[in-house]
Amino acid sequence: MPSRPGLLLFVPGDWEADPPALAELRRHLSDEYGATLVIRQAAHPLLEPVPFYTGWWRARVTDELKQLILAAFFTLAWVGVEDVG
Secondary structure (H helix, E strand, C coil), X not given: CCCCCEEEEEECCCCEECHHHHHHHHHHHHHHHCCEEEEEECCCXXXXXXXXXXXXXXXXXXXXXXXXXXXXXXXXXXXXXXXXC
């Protein structure tokens, strides 16, 4: 029997979560795939969240989930504001 799918997601340290989008990502993973989500803050700089898929997944889920992942986390680094105040 294949192991239950899981998503281990490393998120850049300077990115924030959008709570409604994160809830949608969790709901989608659970309802559509029976998958779990584990989120970890990356110890090293990343350009965007990096997913690691564990267990058994149907083919081509990565493109579908990438959009939900990018909606759930964001950075304001592009603003270029350094230590305001």
